[in-house]
Amino acid sequence: MGSSRADTIRGNRAFSVIAHHWAAFFLLIFIVIFSFTGKGFFRITNFQNVIHLGVIAVLMACAETFVIITGGIDLSVGFVMGFSSVTAGKIIQVMFAAGEGTPPAAAIITAVAAVLVLSLIPGLISGLLIARYQVPPFIATLGMWGITNGIALKISEGFPVAMLPDVLTKIGNGYVFYFRKGTGISLFGLPEGVGNESIREFTRLIPNSFLFLGIIVLILWHLLRNTTFGQHTYAVGGNEDAAIRSGIDVKRHIVKIYVLSSFIAGLAGIFNVFQTGIGNFTPFGAMYELFAVAAVVIGGASLLGGKGSIIGSFVGVLLIAFLENGLLISGVEPFYRFIAVGLLLIIAVVIDQLFPDFL
Amino acid sequence: MKTNLLRNKNLLLEIGRRWALIFLFAEIVFFGLSAKGFFSIRVFQMVLFFGTTVFLLGTAELFVIITGGIDLSVGYLMGFSSIVSTKIIFALTESGMGDGISLLLGIVLTLLIGLIPGLVSGLMVAKLKVPPFIATFAMLGISHGVSELLIKEGAAKNLPHLANAIGNGYVFYWSSGVGFSMFNRPQVARGVFVLELIPNIVVIAFAAIGILAFLLKRTVFGQHTYAIGGNVDSAVRSGINVDRHLVKIYMLSSFLAAISGIIYMLMYVTGKADAGASSLLDSIAAVVIGGASLSGGKGTVWRTILGGVIIAILETGMRLMGIPTFDKYIMVGIILISAVLIDQLFPDRTYTDKEES
Amino acid sequence: MKSEYLVETRGLTKRFGGLVAVNSVDFYVKPGEVVALLGDNGAGKSTLIKMISGVHQPDEGSLFVMGEETKIATPMDALSKGIETIYQDLALAENLNVYSNIFLGREKTKKALGLFKVLDHKYMFEESKGILKKLDIKIPSLRNNVRSLSGGQRQAVAISRSIYWNAKCLIMDEPTAALGVAQQHQVLELVKSLKDHGIGIIIISHQMHDVFAVADRIVVMRRGEKVCDLERSKTNSDEIVGYIVGSETVA
Numbered sequence: 015m016g017s018s019r020a021d022t023i024r025g026n027r028a029f030s031v032i033a034h035h036w037a038a039f040f041l042l043i044f045i046v047i048f049s050f051t052g053k054g055f056f057r058i059t060n061f062q063n064v065i066h067l068g069v070i071a072v073l074m075a076c077a078e079t080f081v082i083i084t085g086g087i088d089l090s091v092g093f094v095m096g097f098s099s100v101t102a103g104k105i106i107q108v109m110f111a112a113g114e115g116t117p118p119a120a121a122i123i124t125a126v127a128a129v130l131v132l133s134l135i136p137g138l139i140s141g142l143l144i145a146r147y148q149v150p151p152f153i154a155t156l157g158m159w160g161i162t163n164g165i166a167l168k169i170s171e172g173f174p175v176a177m178l179p180d181v182l183t184k185i186g187n188g189y190v191f192y193f194r195k196g197t198g199i200s201l202f203g204l205p206e207g208v209g210n211e212s213i214r215e216f217t218r219l220i221p222n223s224f225l226f227l228g229i230i231v232l233i234l235w236h237l238l239r240n241t242t243f244g245q246h247t248y249a250v251g252g253n254e255d256a257a258i259r260s261g262i263d264v265k266r267h268i269v270k271i272y273v274l275s276s277f278i279a280g281l282a283g284i285f286n287v288f289q290t291g292i293g294n295f296t297p298f299g300a301m302y303e304l305f306a307v308a309a310v311v312i313g314g315a316s317l318l319g320g321k322g323s324i325i326g327s328f329v330g331v332l333l334i335a336f337l338e339n340g341l342l343i344s345g346v347e348p349f350y351r352f353i354a355v356g357l358l359l360i361i362a363v364v365i366d367q368l369f370p371d372f373l
Numbered sequence: 374m375k376t377n378l379l380r381n382k383n384l385l386l387e388i389g390r391r392w393a394l395i396f397l398f399a400e401i402v403f404f405g406l407s408a409k410g411f412f413s414i415r416v417f418q419m420v421l422f423f424g425t426t427v428f429l430l431g432t433a434e435l436f437v438i439i440t441g442g443i444d445l446s447v448g449y450l451m452g453f454s455s456i457v458s459t460k461i462i463f464a465l466t467e468s469g470m471g472d473g474i475s476l477l478l479g480i481v482l483t484l485l486i487g488l489i490p491g492l493v494s495g496l497m498v499a500k501l502k503v504p505p506f507i508a509t510f511a512m513l514g515i516s517h518g519v520s521e522l523l524i525k526e527g528a529a530k531n532l533p534h535l536a537n538a539i540g541n542g543y544v545f546y547w548s549s550g551v552g553f554s555m556f557n558r559p560q561v562a563r564g565v566f567v568l569e570l571i572p573n574i575v576v577i578a579f580a581a582i583g584i585l586a587f588l589l590k591r592t593v594f595g596q597h598t599y600a601i602g603g604n605v606d607s608a609v610r611s612g613i614n615v616d617r618h619l620v621k622i623y624m625l626s627s628f629l630a631a632i633s634g635i636i637y638m639l640m641y642v643t644g645k646a647d648a649g650a651s652s653l654l655d656s657i658a659a660v661v662i663g664g665a666s667l668s669g670g671k672g673t674v675w676r677t678i679l680g681g682v683i684i685a686i687l688e689t690g691m692r693l694m695g696i697p698t699f700d701k702y703i704m705v706g707i708i709l710i711s712a713v714l715i716d717q718l719f720p721d722r723t724y725t726d727k728e729e730s
Numbered sequence: 731m732k733s734e735y736l737v738e739t740r741g742l743t744k745r746f747g748g749l750v751a752v753n754s755v756d757f758y759v760k761p762g763e764v765v766a767l768l769g770d771n772g773a774g775k776s777t778l779i780k781m782i783s784g785v786h787q788p789d790e791g792s793l794f795v796m797g798e799e800t801k802i803a804t805p806m807d808a809l810s811k812g813i814e815t816i817y818q819d820l821a822l823a824e825n826l827n828v829y830s831n832i833f834l835g836r837e838k839t840k841k842a843l844g845l846f847k848v849l850d851h852k853y854m855f856e857e858s859k860g861i862l863k864k865l866d867i868k869i870p871s872l873r874n875n876v877r878s879l880s881g882g883q884r885q886a887v888a889i890s891r892s893i894y895w896n897a898k899c900l901i902m903d904e905p906t907a908a909l910g911v912a913q914q915h916q917v918l919e920l921v922k923s924l925k926d927h928g929i930g931i932i933i934i935s936h937q938m939h940d941v942f943a944v945a946d947r948i949v950v951m952r953r954g955e956k957v958c959d960l961e962r963s964k965t966n967s968d969e970i971v972g973y974i975v976g977s978e979t980v981a
Contacts, residue, residue: 149713150667160654160706167699298651304510317504349521356514363503591848593837603823610821611835670825723878724871
């Protein structure tokens with residue numbers, strides 16, 4: 015009798031472990047299924063592709079993770095990204111074209127620096143509105159959504175900012191390792207004297223974008239998990255009153271959170287310029303911010319705040335990305351991805367309801 | 374002296390609470406001075422004509438927002454309904470049915486189908502306790518995907534001419550010589566002036582909005598909507614079936630999105646998946662400019678329409694002045710945020726009954 | 731034969747796992763009587779109240795309402811039997827005005843154009859005014875949102891709401907806890923006025939001052955059991971405190 019009860023408890027516990035890491039389990043299951051249904055799914059090149067294409071989604075989800083843990087929401091990330099991409103593109107375009115004297119490197123570095131500073135502004139404004147003037151996060155960032163979108167469209171005049179130096183995509187779409195039997199390994203580019211036509215003979219490992227993304231995600235993970243800043247973020251979302259009473263400057267912290275979110279969105283814009291070689295504004299139907307929120311929620315966060323992690327959100331993004339990629343490779347209509355993500359979201363929340371935190 | 378001060382303060386408060394009206398007035402004066410041909414019946418009708426989407430979706434959003442929720446899916450449900458109605462009507466006319474009856478039947482069926490997404494998100498919100506943001510975003514994804522799949526089998530068009538006649542027609546026409554006529558544009562030679570009054574779709578939209586305004590303001594249903602947004606616990610303890618009511622609210626919202634999808638179909642004689650994709654900002658802005666609060670319990674239909682008119686005039690005025698629509702997004706964003714800030718300055722009105730003091 | 735007791739419990743017992751929260755308690759309240767229910771935290775007073783108001787089901791013992799043995803399965807059940815609980819959070823919709831709150835969930839409608847049911851604001855306003863007047867409650871205007879009222883006024887609205895809907899027995903959970911001194915006084919005055927209208931009232935309170943100001947009878951619980959049941963006039967606060975902390979033993 016006693017032992018059977020212990021068994022059920024143990025069984026329940028095993029079940030709830032699965033339930034708590036269901037996103038990771040789903041990810042594994044998807045990978046297994048698509049390996050059978052999709053030709054060329056289970057290949058390193060495809061996996062690298064998924065991550066390369068998912069870079070922006072990962073950054074967005076990281077930005078959203080911090081905000082959602084404080085109990086807020088940032089609807090502006092998608093358009094802040096567009097704003098930053100367009101602005102960076104415009105600066106490079108102007109400098110690059112203006113004088114033969116400006117080398118591409120100088121133009122790019124100036125643009126990156128300028129955009130990183132500029133991208134703090136939308137977050138600063140929404141943060142101040144939310145923290146100091148009690149504007150609901152949804153409204154403040156929806157306002158920013160409109161404003162940054164309008165500015166991005168104005169700067170680009172409704173067209174992508176093109177005619178940028180090639181070096182951008184060389185970096186953005188390059189790999190860390192290039193490898194061919196006989197030639198050996200070279201770093202960050204084809205070996206000297208090998209033409210672009212033979213690029214297919216090389217095994218390319220670790221996209222540059224993945225390297226940079228890894229560094230950024232690692233820093234953000236550390237920030238959220240191992241620092242007082244991260245601890246306070248959870249505290250603000252868990253119980254704001256308690257946070258105030260324990261001496262945390264909650265208003266200041268919330269401003270910082272939205273600045274951080276907008277900064278990460280700015281970084282995503284820079285990634286976008288490097289990967290596509292043009293400055294893109296964000297189209298209306300892109301819904302980066304909503305997919306980011308979806309990934310964060312799938313990754314175990316609650317919109318009420320106090321819960322969530324960078325790793326969880328990362329898994330959430332991968333789950334969506336592999337689902338889309340797997341469906342595509344398996345020959346399923348791309349439009350099913352919207353439906354699939356919708357269903358995934360519902361599953362996420364329902365599982366979360368069924369298994370409250372008792373571990 | 375003191376009473377004077379108090380009266381002045383009250384007067385200021387009363388004016389402040391009507392800031393949206395003052396803003397609207399200022400907007401009209403501004404465009405009247407700077408946009409050529411702004412003061413004309415044609416422009417006025419244009420505002421209402423292109424404003425129908427934001428009026429309807431704003432009203433849909435209003436009901437949800439009063440209960441303390443949010444509906445992200447209205448824009449894509451509008452696109453979904455525009456496609457569904459086009460497909461059904463096309464199929465019916467193909468099968469040999471008359472134009473009029475196909476149109477009517479197609480619209481009725483679309484309205485019925487339009488209830489389903491709301492039923493699903495409502496059940497998720499009420500029974501499964503899924504946050505409205507997530508439930509309606511899931512619904513957004515699903516409706517978007519289904520819309521694209523429907524279009525993939527062939528573009529959503531080939532509607533009978535009658536659809537265009539209704540969608541771009543007017544209730545009254547007048548031209549010299551022919552005089553007044555209703556619904557039918559008089560057959561006159563090219564270049565002869567015809568006065569067109571009241572677009573048909575504006576009548577349809579405002580009929581729906583009028584009914585909803587009545588529902589919210591005057592009925593038990595409306596009262597319970599406010600009560601749920603004000604304090605869910607008290608609503609439950611007062612015996613209101615909150616779950617059921619919430620399901621109804623989300624169904625109402627998707628029903629309104631279906632109406633605006635049908636109107637889109639009539640106006641543009643086609644269906645598009647992203648017909649309402651950009652209207653999320655506009656519709657929520659209209660509600661918030663109209664004084665509603667995202668924490669629920671506040672807001673009225675007419676003030677939401679006022680918010681919608683402000684946005685529609687902004688759009689039309691800028692178009693007349695040749696300003697790119699990019700600036701509209703910036704302006705709406707700024708007005709949206711300002712609305713919340715201004716409302717904080719002017720607390721709710723309090724009454725004192727004379728007979729009791 | 732009608733009993734003189736409005737609500738009566740006999741041998742009421744409630745266990746939570748191994749814990750006996752309420753142990754065979756006999757308790758009653760008469761019409762027009764104010765009974766104070768006292769006890770330390772965890773003494774079992776709120777469990778007892780929750781059984782009377784239908785939140786919990788007793789494991790043993792019986793419940794009588796107006797002398798008839800009944801089961802109270804849900805809070806709604808309790809309401810229909812005239813037992814109303816005023817919780818500390820009052821359960822008012824702050825965004826609605828006073829009379830809408832009094833009629834919340836039971837709105838009065840009329841036919842407009844003989845077709846649609848619409849809210850009858852005038853009727854609800856007049857009726858609410860009537861009940862407030864009857865209970866001698868003063869509120870600036872019934873058209874004000876509850877949000878603009880003071881804590882004492884909100885309490886008054888919650889109470890008049892239950893009285894309007896024929897509550898016979900009112901359970902008040904810490905009615906004065908969150909109020910200022912002047913407002914506490916208002917609420918106690920209101921309790922006295924309810925008493926004059928023949929309502930039976932059970933007050934849970936920690937404020938000895940309140941208890942002695944309004945209660946007719948004082949019941950103390952300790953560790954799930956009733957340890958005293960005394961007329962107010964025959965005891966004093968020292969004795970009551972003694973029962974609460976356990977230095978006075980069961981007589």
